[in-house]
Amino acid sequence: MDATPKRPQPRPGVMDIQAYVPGRHEAPGVARVYKLSSNETPLGPSPKAQAAIAEIAGQMELYPDGAAIKLRDAIAAAHGLNAANIMVSNGSDEALGLLCQTYLQPGDEGIFTEHGFLVYKIYILAAGATPVTAAETNETANVDAILARVTAKTRIVFLANPNNPTGTYIPVSEVRRLHAGLPKNVLLVLDSAYAEYVRRNDYEAGLELVSAHENVVMTRTFSKIHGLAGLRIGWMYAPAHVIDAVNRVRGPFNVNAMAIEAGAAAIGDRAHVENAVAHNDRWHAYLTEELGTLGLRVTPSVGNFLLMHFPDSDAAHSAEAADRFLIGRGFILRRVTAYGFPNALRMTVGSEDANRGVVAALAQFLGKA
Numbered sequence: 001m002d003a004t005p006k007r008p009q010p011r012p013g014v015m016d017i018q019a020y021v022p023g024r025h026e027a028p029g030v031a032r033v034y035k036l037s038s039n040e041t042p043l044g045p046s047p048k049a050q051a052a053i054a055e056i057a058g059q060m061e062l063y064p065d066g067a068a069i070k071l072r073d074a075i076a077a078a079h080g081l082n083a084a085n086i087m088v089s090n091g092s093d094e095a096l097g098l099l100c101q102t103y104l105q106p107g108d109e110g111i112f113t114e115h116g117f118l119v120y121k122i123y124i125l126a127a128g129a130t131p132v133t134a135a136e137t138n139e140t141a142n143v144d145a146i147l148a149r150v151t152a153k154t155r156i157v158f159l160a161n162p163n164n165p166t167g168t169y170i171p172v173s174e175v176r177r178l179h180a181g182l183p184k185n186v187l188l189v190l191d192s193a194y195a196e197y198v199r200r201n202d203y204e205a206g207l208e209l210v211s212a213h214e215n216v217v218m219t220r221t222f223s224k225i226h227g228l229a230g231l232r233i234g235w236m237y238a239p240a241h242v243i244d245a246v247n248r249v250r251g252p253f254n255v256n257a258m259a260i261e262a263g264a265a266a267i268g269d270r271a272h273v274e275n276a277v278a279h280n281d282r283w284h285a286y287l288t289e290e291l292g293t294l295g296l297r298v299t300p301s302v303g304n305f306l307l308m309h310f311p312d313s314d315a316a317h318s319a320e321a322a323d324r325f326l327i328g329r330g331f332i333l334r335r336v337t338a339y340g341f342p343n344a345l346r347m348t349v350g351s352e353d354a355n356r357g358v359v360a361a362l363a364q365f366l367g368k369a
Contacts, residue, residue: 017125020118023334030330034354037334038229039164039194039305042351043279045227045262046272052265053258064257071255074264075235079207087243088255088263092193092221092234096158097123098246099217099236103155103187104129111149112158113141115166115339117191120158129155139299139307140168147181157182160191161206162198165336165346167301171202172209179209179216187242190218194303196225196273197280203302207237214239224304225276226266231259280304283349290359294366307336309344317366319343325365331358 023037068088076083089095096119104110104127112120114136124131130153134146141159150157159178162169170178179188190206198205206218217238223229233255236246266272284306291298291308299307310319323335323345331354334346347358363369 011128013125013128017122018118018338020122021338024327024332027327027330027332030328033330033332034350034357035332036348036350036354036358037332037346039224039303039348040229041225041227041276041304042349042354043227043272043276046266046269048269048272049226049228049262049266052261056257056261059257062257064253064255064260066252068255068260071233071260071263072235074267078267079237081207081237085210085237085240085243087236087238087246087250088260089234089236089250090254090259091223091232092191092219092236093119094232094250094254095219095234095236095246096120096189096191097126098250099156099187099189099242100124100127100129102245102249107153108155109151109153110156110158111146111154113146113160113163115139115163115341116141116158117160117164118338124156136166138168139166141170141174143170143174143178143181146178150182150186154183154186156187156189158189158191160193161203162194162301162303164193164303165305165334165339165341166299166307167194167303167305168299169198169200169203169302171200172204173202175204175206175209179213182215184215186215188216190216192218193221193224195220197277197304198302199277199281200302210237210239214241217242222263222266225273226263227276228259228262228266231256231262233259233263280349283352283355287347287349287355287359291362294359294362294368296362304349305346306349307341307344307346309341312343319345322362322365326358326361329357329361331361333358 027033072083072086100123106128108129109132110124111132121131134149192205195205210216219236222233297309
């Protein structure tokens with residue numbers, strides 16, 4: 001009997017990967033919808049970025065600069081870096097995937113924390129390697145737990161700092177301790193997607209650590225504070241040997257022309273960034289206080305989102321029930337069951353109307369209006 005497959009088959013392991021599910025974006029039958037599920041800025045993109053796109057709109061027939069020199073130079077100027085140590089990508093997700101593709105193979109292991117970003121596991125598995133989870137403490141990365149999971153097979157350690165969906169972070173002293181405990185052949189990847197929102201004296205996004213060592217990489221994104229999620233722009237700051245290796249496997253035109261122009265304009269608009277930070281600071285504090293007053297536990301967050309936990313003893317007022325209630329009123333938050341929080345919702349810090357509306361709706365849902 002012919003055992004030849006009747007159609008092409010993916011390699012072993014691919015179909016075992018749980019595909020990433022983005023945040024919901026619609027509430028059928030509701031006229032006014034507030035999307036608070038994807039940590040997008042309510043201030044939108046910089047007007048300078050919009051103007052830059054308009055200027056290049058008539059040149060869509062041309063390939064973009066494959067080296068994205070204009071964008072890399074703008075990033076370098078904004079952060080005081082060497083542009084040669086920067087690679088730009090189709091969102092920071094692509095950079096994370098390229099690192100796995102470049103440095104992992106079957107038999108290797110990649111480590112991430114218990115409630116870490118789901119794409120780490122996806123990309124580790126896609127490279128044929130084994131994902132390893134390190135326990136967190138109080139929904140925060142634990143350096144000792146990470147180091148305890150390191151073996152001779154470990155090749156990459158991912159640390160989201162701040163983490164999504166918890167919003168927690170570890171201070172730079174702990175990041176340095178983590179790095180010091182890793183073998184020199186292990187790549188430490190610092191995912192700093194929310195770095196611009198952090199206002200803590202003991203926080204550092206990773207620039208200094210990358211500059212001083214051969215096995216540290218930092219990734220960043222334009223999707224959050226810069227409001228360019230629709231253009232998919234990320235970047236990586238890394239040692240020259242890492243940039244060289246990853247450039248050999250990335251696509252030749254992985255960042256489009258509009259993204260290059262808009263990103264270069266956006267990163268130079270400091271006023272827009274400062275306005276976004278000020279808005280987040282104000283409404284982050286408001287939401288933390290109001291949600292706590294309603295009796296919901298809020299994980300301490302330094303990002304532009306909050307993780308709220310519903311009482312486990314009250315099935316009628318579960319996260320699932322709250323989600324349905326809120327969607328019916330046009331407020332779309334994020335279920336985080338896949339992250340290990342079946343009874344919690346993550347909420348983006350939105351506009352004033354959205355923030356006040358969610359608080360009022362939750363007060364009604366919880367019978368505290």
